[in-house]
Amino acid sequence: METMNWYAFGVAAGVLLAAAIILIRALFGKSTDTDFDERQITARSKAYKTALFALEFYLAADAGLTLLWRSWAEPGVDVLLGILFAMMVFVCVAIHYDAYRTLREKPWTNYLLFVILIIPQLLNFSHYREEGFVTDGRLNGNSLNPAVIAGLLIFVTVLAVHDIHRRREEVAE
């Protein structure tokens, strides 16, 4: 019961935070007309397509593995890993094809956002790491999820820094 209360609190906090951000942007945000140009629309389309294929491939692999072997993760953990995998593919393709201007024009804002996202995940992982990643032969979510999310965010941060460095060298040529 107590776990459910905290779960509900987490969901409510997330929804309220998202609503607050949307409201602030609507009231005080600048126009998004110059957020991307025509090439970046194409780049985003590539990123979405690639991520969708990645998710479809993951779901097929997940189903195949469960069918041929056994359930390899706790309920919901395999789905979350698939979603994170598809999101990661999207982010990597979007960074590679420069689909979003803000990453390059406001890099430190994005780095700060990544750090803000990484720190709670690392704290969460340190809280649950004694449980380990595997319970009764299946991946469990308590320690695995924050570890995976933190790892992916660190990877994205490194990729973003590398990409900006690469773009700067391109300008210098």
Add this chain to the structure above:
Amino acid sequence: MKNLRLKAARAGKDWSQQQLADAVGVSRQTVNAIEKGDYNPTIRLCLAICKALGCTLDELFWEEDE
């Protein structure tokens, strides 16, 4: 196919890729992609680039017969 005429026209005005990008309202990477031949701009963007550089469509974007 690389668009060397665009690059030459931009250099003729002593503009960087960023300056041309700012003039036509796109990102620097888009200008770079057009010059390298990695992206085919829409006619609308072509016209905007021609206007900014003071050139015609033929001068910058017409494909030469091999």
